[in-house]
Amino acid sequence: MSSTPARPERRVTVRRLLEMKVAGEKIAVLTAYDVLFARLVDEAGMDIVLVGDSAGQVVAGHDSTLPVTLEDMIYHGRAVRRGVRRAMVVVDMPFMTFQVSPEETLRNAGRLLKETGAEAVKLEGGDEHAVLHVRALVRAGIPVMGHVGLTPQSVHALGGYRVQGRETEAADRLREDAARLEAAGAFSVVLELVPGPLAGVISRSLAIPTIGIGAGPETDGQVLVLPDMLGLNEGFQPRFLRRFGELGAAARKALADYAVAVRSGQYPGPEHTVE
Numbered sequence: 001m002s003s004t005p006a007r008p009e010r011r012v013t014v015r016r017l018l019e020m021k022v023a024g025e026k027i028a029v030l031t032a033y034d035v036l037f038a039r040l041v042d043e044a045g046m047d048i049v050l051v052g053d054s055a056g057q058v059v060a061g062h063d064s065t066l067p068v069t070l071e072d073m074i075y076h077g078r079a080v081r082r083g084v085r086r087a088m089v090v091v092d093m094p095f096m097t098f099q100v101s102p103e104e105t106l107r108n109a110g111r112l113l114k115e116t117g118a119e120a121v122k123l124e125g126g127d128e129h130a131v132l133h134v135r136a137l138v139r140a141g142i143p144v145m146g147h148v149g150l151t152p153q154s155v156h157a158l159g160g161y162r163v164q165g166r167e168t169e170a171a172d173r174l175r176e177d178a179a180r181l182e183a184a185g186a187f188s189v190v191l192e193l194v195p196g197p198l199a200g201v202i203s204r205s206l207a208i209p210t211i212g213i214g215a216g217p218e219t220d221g222q223v224l225v226l227p228d229m230l231g232l233n234e235g236f237q238p239r240f241l242r243r244f245g246e247l248g249a250a251a252r253k254a255l256a257d258y259a260v261a262v263r264s265g266q267y268p269g270p271e272h273t274v275e
Contacts, residue, residue, distance in 0.1 A: 073094055121142060126180050
C-alpha cells in the first residue's frame with residue numbers, strides 16, 4: 001500500500017486556511033528554495049510552501065539570515081513559484097526590507113509579489129512598529145503572515161537562538177504581539193521556539209491560524225526547514241526537529257558510487273553511449 005498522501009486539487013488560499021482552522025484541520029508547511037524541491041513539496045500535498053530567508057543558511061552557508069537580500073528572495077521565489085501548482089507560496093521579507101518605513105515596506109513587498117508570483121509575504125515581529133507595516137501591506141491587498149517568538153533576524157538582540165516566552169512578562173508580550181498582528185490583518189502567525197502550553201494558549205485565542213516550529217503540537221499547523229527534515233543539514237539537530245528522511249547519507253553514498261564507477265570505467269557503459 002502506497003504511503004503517498006492523496007493530493008487535494010483545491011488551490012490553497014487565505015480563505016481555505018481560515019476554513020482549516022475552524023474545522024480543526026492541521027496545516028502542513030515546508031520551506032523550498034528551488035523548482036525541483038518545490039515541485040516535490042507541492043505534489044506531496046503541502047498547504048503552504050514558504051520561501052524562507054533560511055536560504056541564507058541552508059543554501060548560501062551564512063551563519064544567520066541577516067545577509068539575505070531582496071534580490072536573493074526574488075530569485076528563490078521565482079524558482080519555487082515555477083514548481084508549485086496547488087500550495088500557497090509565501091516569501092519571507094529579508095532583514096532591512098520592512099523596518100525603515102511603511103512606504104518602503106510596501107514597495108519591497110510589491111516587488112516580491114510582482115516579480116515572483118507568490119501569494120503572500122511573511123515578516124517578523126509583532127510590536128507596535130511592526131504592525132504599522134502589516135497594516136500598510138494589508139491595506140494595499142497584500143496578504144501577510146506574521147512571525148513572533150524567536151525571530152531570527154533579531155537573533156543578536158535576543159541573545160542567540162533561545163526559547164522565547166518562558167517568563168511571565170515575555171509570555172504576555174508574545175500574546176499581545178500575536179493579537180496585534182491579527183488585529184492588523186495578518187492571515188496567519190508563525191510561532192517559533194515558544195513553550196508548547198503558551199503556543200496552545202495563543203492558538204486558541206486567535207481566529208487566524210498559527211504555524212508552529214519548535215512550539216509543540218497545539219498550534220494549527222507546523223513548518224520545518226526542508227533540508228533539516230530531509231537529513232541534508234546533518235549538523236543541525238535541535239530538540240524540536242524530526243528527520244523524516246536521511247538524504248544526506250543517501251546522497252553521500254550515491255556520490256561515492258559515481259566516483260568509483262567513473263574511475264573504474266564502469267560508467268558510462270554501452271547502454272549510456274550515443275551511437
